[in-house]
Amino acid sequence: MLGKLFVSEIKQTYKPMATTAAILVLSTLLANLETNVMRWLNVTSDNVVGIIISALMGMIFVGSVFAVVIVGFVFLIGGFYKSMYSERGYLTHTLPVSSNMTFSVKFIVATLWMVVAAVVIIACCVFRGVSSTGESVGEFFSRLEVYFRIEGLSDLVFFGKTVGGTIAKFAGLALLGILSSFLFFFTAITLGQLSNEHKVGCAIGAGVGLYMIQQLIGFIFTILLIVGQVSKAADLSGSIKVLNGAVVTGLILYIVFMVAEYAVDMYIVKKHLNLQ
Numbered sequence: 160m161l162g163k164l165f166v167s168e169i170k171q172t173y174k175p176m177a178t179t180a181a182i183l184v185l186s187t188l189l190a191n192l193e194t195n196v197m198r199w200l201n202v203t204s205d206n207v208v209g210i211i212i213s214a215l216m217g218m219i220f221v222g223s224v225f226a227v228v229i230v231g232f233v234f235l236i237g238g239f240y241k242s243m244y245s246e247r248g249y250l251t252h253t254l255p256v257s258s259n260m261t262f263s264v265k266f267i268v269a270t271l272w273m274v275v276a277a278v279v280i281i282a283c284c285v286f287r288g289v290s291s292t293g294e295s296v297g298e299f300f301s302r303l304e305v306y307f308r309i310e311g312l313s314d315l316v317f318f319g320k321t322v323g324g325t326i327a328k329f330a331g332l333a334l335l336g337i338l339s340s341f342l343f344f345f346t347a348i349t350l351g352q353l354s355n356e357h358k359v360g361c362a363i364g365a366g367v368g369l370y371m372i373q374q375l376i377g378f379i380f381t382i383l384l385i386v387g388q389v390s391k392a393a394d395l396s397g398s399i400k401v402l403n404g405a406v407v408t409g410l411i412l413y414i415v416f417m418v419a420e421y422a423v424d425m426y427i428v429k430k431h432l433n434l435q
Contacts, residue, residue, distance in 0.1 A: 164256060164260070164261065164264050165264055165267075165268065168264055168265060168268040169268060171238065171242070172234070172235060172238060172268060172269070172272060173272075175230060175231070175234045176231055176234070176272050176275070176276065179223075179226050179227045179230045179231065179276075180227060180275075180276060180279045182223050182226065182227075183220075183223040183224060183226070183227050183279060183280065183283055184279070184283060185223075186216075186219045186220045186222075186223040187220060187223075187283040187286055187287055189216060189219070190216040190217065190219070190220045190287060190290075191286065191287060191290040193212060193213065193216045194213075194216075194290050194291055195290065220283075220287065224280055224283070224284075227276050227279070227280060228273075228276065228280075231272060231273055231276050232273070232340070232344075235269040235272060235273070235341070236269075236341070236344045236345075236348070238265075239265050239269065239344075239345060239348065240348050240362075242265070243261070243262065243265070243348075243349075243428075244348065244349075244352050244358070257429070258428045258429060259425050259428055259429050261428075262345075262424060262425070262428050266341060266342070266345060269341050270334075270337055270338055270341060273337045273341075274334065274337065277333055277337070335410070335413060335414075338417060339413055339416070339417055342417050342420045342421060342424075343366070343369065343370075343420065344366070345420075345424060346365075346369065346420040346421075346423060346424055347362050347363070347365045347366030347369055348362045349423070349424050349427050349428065350362065350365035350369070350423070350427070351363070351364075351365050352427070353427070369420075373412075373416055376412065377409065377412055380408055380412060381405060381408070381409075384404055384405055384408055
């Protein structure tokens, strides 16, 4: 039954994600075609027509990237609300699986879709960069690696000594960000269901309150860390250590917030508190 639940959730959510991803791929191909045509026609960088066309294609490409992210988040969060807490949610809660399992499947599938979207975005950006510079993929990444080796930069906790290491760390941070974002919105929506009336408004209020609490806790921990470590920031090495400490503290807080949010969601959904 669990497998069927995953398949059903994927079928319900794949169309908008596939459509926006296809638009991004198409815009990338068109932008690269424009670059190659301009290069073939030997259009100089100060040519007015060339500048206008390049700017237009760049806007379309950037807009497509944002569309994948924004449309994906809005659709998946809206789909979560409709299938869990709207009138349609009644059927969801009558399935022969626990409500907690249903919630978890929706959370996992939403995360997987955004991971796929992130991979498509990165691939399109690399393809666009390679086409713009006229370099091979290996040359493109080799040039990027030069920047990662700048003194001090490679010592930051979210950077690596190589391009691969840096990409792996940023991929981990991106995954954490996706997980955190979905849990935040899912928790706000779930908390809003505790109200007898104006559930959407209460969900928005819960989200604002949740955000303010998290920011306040993060601010307090950051101040305590800075006050205790400010004497060590006398030089570049000391400043990097303080910054790394702040980043690690922030990551730990992110994980703590996520665990707390998931626990709250599981409790409310399991108890069916005021769910209709």
